[in-house]
Amino acid sequence: MSVKKSNIKDISKVTGLSVSTISRVLNGKAKQYRISEKTQEIVFKVAEELDYVPNQVARNLKLGKTKTIALIVPSLSNPFFANMAAQVSIELQKTGYITLISDSNENEEIEREELTQIVSRNVDGILISPCGNYGDHIDRVRSLGIPLVCFDRYYANLEIPYVSTDNFWGASEGARYLVEHGHKRIACIQGSKQSVPNEVRRKGFEEVMKQKGISDFTVTGSEFTVQNGYTETLLLLQKLVKPTAIFSFSNTIALGCIKALKEFDLRIPEDISLLTFDNHPYLDYLSVPLTSIAQPVNDICKIAIKLLFSLINKEELSTNQVLLRPKIILRKSVNSIS
Amino acid sequence: MSVKKSNIKDISKVTGLSVSTISRVLNGKAKQYRISEKTQEIVFKVAEELDYVPNQVARNLKLGKTKTIALIVPSLSNPFFANMAAQVSIELQKTGYITLISDSNENEEIEREELTQIVSRNVDGILISPCGNYGDHIDRVRSLGIPLVCFDRYYANLEIPYVSTDNFWGASEGARYLVEHGHKRIACIQGSKQSVPNEVRRKGFEEVMKQKGISDFTVTGSEFTVQNGYTETLLLLQKLVKPTAIFSFSNTIALGCIKALKEFDLRIPEDISLLTFDNHPYLDYLSVPLTSIAQPVNDICKIAIKLLFSLINKEELSTNQVLLRPKIILRKSVNSIS
DNA sequence: CAAAACAGAACAATCGTTTGTTCTGTTAGA
DNA sequence: TCTAACAGAACAAACGATTGTTCTGTTTTG
Numbered sequence: 232m233s234v235k236k237s238n239i240k241d242i243s244k245v246t247g248l249s250v251s252t253i254s255r256v257l258n259g260k261a262k263q264y265r266i267s268e269k270t271q272e273i274v275f276k277v278a279e280e281l282d283y284v285p286n287q288v289a290r291n292l293k294l295g296k297t298k299t300i301a302l303i304v305p306s307l308s309n310p311f312f313a314n315m316a317a318q319v320s321i322e323l324q325k326t327g328y329i330t331l332i333s334d335s336n337e338n339e340e341i342e343r344e345e346l347t348q349i350v351s352r353n354v355d356g357i358l359i360s361p362c363g364n365y366g367d368h369i370d371r372v373r374s375l376g377i378p379l380v381c382f383d384r385y386y387a388n389l390e391i392p393y394v395s396t397d398n399f400w401g402a403s404e405g406a407r408y409l410v411e412h413g414h415k416r417i418a419c420i421q422g423s424k425q426s427v428p429n430e431v432r433r434k435g436f437e438e439v440m441k442q443k444g445i446s447d448f449t450v451t452g453s454e455f456t457v458q459n460g461y462t463e464t465l466l467l468l469q470k471l472v473k474p475t476a477i478f479s480f481s482n483t484i485a486l487g488c489i490k491a492l493k494e495f496d497l498r499i500p501e502d503i504s505l506l507t508f509d510n511h512p513y514l515d516y517l518s519v520p521l522t523s524i525a526q527p528v529n530d531i532c533k534i535a536i537k538l539l540f541s542l543i544n545k546e547e548l549s550t551n552q553v554l555l556r557p558k559i560i561l562r563k564s565v566n567s568i569s
Numbered sequence: 570m571s572v573k574k575s576n577i578k579d580i581s582k583v584t585g586l587s588v589s590t591i592s593r594v595l596n597g598k599a600k601q602y603r604i605s606e607k608t609q610e611i612v613f614k615v616a617e618e619l620d621y622v623p624n625q626v627a628r629n630l631k632l633g634k635t636k637t638i639a640l641i642v643p644s645l646s647n648p649f650f651a652n653m654a655a656q657v658s659i660e661l662q663k664t665g666y667i668t669l670i671s672d673s674n675e676n677e678e679i680e681r682e683e684l685t686q687i688v689s690r691n692v693d694g695i696l697i698s699p700c701g702n703y704g705d706h707i708d709r710v711r712s713l714g715i716p717l718v719c720f721d722r723y724y725a726n727l728e729i730p731y732v733s734t735d736n737f738w739g740a741s742e743g744a745r746y747l748v749e750h751g752h753k754r755i756a757c758i759q760g761s762k763q764s765v766p767n768e769v770r771r772k773g774f775e776e777v778m779k780q781k782g783i784s785d786f787t788v789t790g791s792e793f794t795v796q797n798g799y800t801e802t803l804l805l806l807q808k809l810v811k812p813t814a815i816f817s818f819s820n821t822i823a824l825g826c827i828k829a830l831k832e833f834d835l836r837i838p839e840d841i842s843l844l845t846f847d848n849h850p851y852l853d854y855l856s857v858p859l860t861s862i863a864q865p866v867n868d869i870c871k872i873a874i875k876l877l878f879s880l881i882n883k884e885e886l887s888t889n890q891v892l893l894r895p896k897i898i899l900r901k902s903v904n905s906i907s
Numbered sequence: 908c909a910a911a912a913c914a915g916a917a918c919a920a921t922c923g924t925t926t927g928t929t930c931t932g933t934t935a936g937a
Numbered sequence: 938t939c940t941a942a943c944a945g946a947a948c949a950a951a952c953g954a955t956t957g958t959t960c961t962g963t964t965t966t967g
Contacts, residue, residue, distance in 0.1 A: 234712055250953085251919090254956085264915080266916070267916090285954070287686075287954095288630045288953080290953075292627050292630050292923065292952090293922050293953080293955050295922075299690075302670075308652055316670065317646040320670055324683065327686075329683075331669055348625075351625045486850065512795065515828070516831075516856065587946065588924080588947095590946055602926095603944050604945065623923085623924075624922090624923050627925090627952090628924055630924075631925050631952050912966085913964075914964090917960070917961090918960080920956090921954100924952085925950100927951100928947105933942100933943085
């Protein structure tokens with residue numbers, strides 16, 4: 232029943248040729264080492280017959296390359312990162328690479344452990360959306376000479392290449408959009424303060440509030456979760472004077488908002504407007520289609536991969552810190568008020 | 570800048586001990602090979618100092634084990650599989666395993682290639698939700714002695730262990746639920762006919778139609794996609810006599826239904842009822858919360874992993890083909906009609 | 908015709924571990 | 938005092954590939 236996998240030695244035994252010759256033929260180095268056509272044919276034929284597939288583990292040990300990229304995200308169940316993972320996996324597939332995946336569960340400790348695991352597996356490169364405040368473990372990996380690119384989340388103070396959304400611009404645009412629609416009492420519900428994108432968004436938002444001379448705004452919240460959106464919205468609704476618009480910093484937070492608003496029988500956008508970061512196919516089908524600031528997920532992935540491969544190939548990077556502008560997708564959750 | 574990773578030889582050089590001794594200490598086999606306490610201390614200390622992490626690739630080559638599990642799904646961007654992936658990744662993490670992920674993109678050819686890649690990497694086990702009609706490539710992997718478990722989708726005719734939803738029961742219950750709410754014209758929109766779950770669901774549905782003496786039903790559609798749901802719903806709405814209820818076989822299909830219904834200004838459930846397979850956090854927030862047949866994703870993952878580890882540990886399996894009952898989550902998309 | 912040149916393939920070291928076996932002292936027993 | 942027993946550690950062969958080097962004939966050249 233259990234047919235053992237065949238290896239290069241099996242081919243050697245069957246053909247009577249040495250393993251080195253076989254290896255060379257199979258790696259297309261026949262010309263270079265002047266191996267005869269006839270020998271090549273034999274090798275290919277027998278390899279085929281034996282259903283030979285090179286043992287990558289052995290190959291990797293010798294070559295120091297694994298044709299493997301690791302992807303570390305804070306939460307695979309978050310559609311945003313799931314999409315990233317899908318993209319990356321499919322993109323890497325095309326180049327013969329395979330993807331190791333790790334969900335750090337927004338836990339820096341786990342992230343550290345997984346990173347160690349991954350490094351010990353000699354991956355050729357790492358794509359990571361780190362979840363913590365400190366990047367020392369990441370920087371150590373980089374100083375080990377392992378190509379690494381951050382995406383979405385990053386460390387502004389470290390010299391680690393990253394690709395992310397221009398969150399300042401996005402948040403500014405979002406804030407302006409609200410203000411220009413007449414909103415003067417705006418509540419922002421943010422995510423994790425440990426996350427650079429969150430901080431940048433907050434700054435962008437606050438900057439516009441200042442520019443526009445709006446003082447009646449709040450920034451609350453602490454996590455990129457439905458629960459956080461729900462809780463913070465409930466708190467907002469307890470206030471005597473309610474905000475006219477909520478600016479949510481993630482799709483998950485927005486869901487929480489919707490839930491809370493529904494419980495209070497408040498309509499979007501008639502009673503309160505809602506603008507959120509992150510796009511998702513579902514947004515079109517919600518009770519009220521949400522106007523959202525769509526991050527260029529595709530481009531972020533593609534560029535992150537491109538940078539990573541540049542590092543792997545030891546090419547010079549012209550830029551290694553990239554910010555891409557998001558796009559505001561207008562739906563129906565923001566009302567014009569006078 | 571680039572500090573090289575240290576290996577067991579470096580420790581050997583620093584301590585003056587042989588690599589075998591160091592390996593034994595580090596693997597907790599000191600007692601067994603009577604290595605003195607003092608020597609152990611030295612080894613641990615130096616290993617720590619050198620920031621030593623064993624090279625898994627070398628270890629794997631020697632041991633034939635990689636502490637790696639591969640997960641192959643038809644589409645990571647489908648929330649259903651993304652959730653699976655998140656679950657699996659986190660679950661495996663706990664046992665020191667790491668997850669290789671592959672998105673076959675509903676393409677059997679890609680699935681084959683990825684499978685080859687994965688096998689060549691000596692993974693310890695494979696979890697797969699196969700996307701094709703034929704399981705020969707899967708069976709070949711199994712006959713290679715590589716532990717493999719199918720989940721969600723499987724091959725009923727092959728002796729490959731699987732864990733899935735009791736789709737017959739789920740579809741029957743769903744169908745009964747509709748009939749008992751007075752529906753007599755029911756349109757079923759199915760997904761891929763290549764998928765066993767789809768076929769089983771269809772049979773469950775048709776069985777109930779027969780039992781209940783309902784002849785005015787249809788089964789159409791061909792893909793688990795939004796587009797398919799959209800198209801098929803549009804077609805249904807062209808008919809002179811429209812169905813009173815639509816039974817969608819996936820969350821993606823349901824989204825397509827909603828889109829089409831919206832375009833026709835039809836309300837759910839007043840004008841037409843909608844029942845769907847798959848649950849998702851978003852379903853609660855849709856314009857009308859969808860009543861759904863929730864697959865026990867968590868349990869499927871846990872059991873699939875359990876089976877896989879049984880295979881890995883060469884334990885006897887009492888059962889290796891498991892079907893778990895889904896749960897109908899009542900929301901508001903199905904109307905009672907008289 | 909001897910030596911050089913070359914074609915064609917084998918040899919052997921290596922990657923970083925693990926592990927069965929062997930080696931070297933010291934201690935205990937007779 | 939001699940040997941057996943044992944503690945403590947080193948040796949060396951794998952695992953399956955890759956690759957610089959060497960080997961063996963045959964052909965070409967002067």
